[in-house]
Amino acid sequence: MQAEDGIRDLVRSRGLGDVYKRQTIISAIIGFVGGFIPELLKLWNKKEDNKHELAVLDKQIEANRLLHEQKLEEINTQADIKESIALYEASKIEQTGVKWADAFLAVYNGTVRPTITYGFVGLYMCVKFTMIYTYMWIQKLPAIQTAQAVWTEFDNSALMLVLGYYFGQRMAQKVFNVK
Numbered sequence: 001m002q003a004e005d006g007i008r009d010l011v012r013s014r015g016l017g018d019v020y021k022r023q024t025i026i027s028a029i030i031g032f033v034g035g036f037i038p039e040l041l042k043l044w045n046k047k048e049d050n051k052h053e054l055a056v057l058d059k060q061i062e063a064n065r066l067l068h069e070q071k072l073e074e075i076n077t078q079a080d081i082k083e084s085i086a087l088y089e090a091s092k093i094e095q096t097g098v099k100w101a102d103a104f105l106a107v108y109n110g111t112v113r114p115t116i117t118y119g120f121v122g123l124y125m126c127v128k129f130t131m132i133y134t135y136m137w138i139q140k141l142p143a144i145q146t147a148q149a150v151w152t153e154f155d156n157s158a159l160m161l162v163l164g165y166y167f168g169q170r171m172a173q174k175v176f177n178v179k
Contacts, residue, residue: 124158 093105108115128150135146 128155 093102093109095102096105131150132146135141135149136143141149
């Protein structure tokens, strides 16, 4: 530095000993820390590799799960097809040679289940109409009391059972994946 009169101030030298001490301390610190850097890099690389492997394994597990779901759906579809074919084969009848008899058997063979259902519904309706007749014309009950006496919780349960059986089977299979 220079003073006002242009004469330089004397800067005291610290000496080479201070520089060497600093260099020695810095070198020791760098040497100490430098020994850990490769190990830290190895640990970081291993952590990243493990994270990548876990992500790959998760993707493989998801792909296998989807594949198994597709195979199961294919198996269920094949079973439905085989069931339909078996029902169709079972419903075939031998021809008698008489056209009107063959026609009657063909129609009736496809309607056995509905015919039985119609029979039960007809019988049920006969019982209910008999009850209505008895309550309204013999016992002279008002229409509201007759309706309450004729339509019971049992009737409601029976109606729900029939509706559920006819309309709910396929829907339940789709919703709950039940076979």
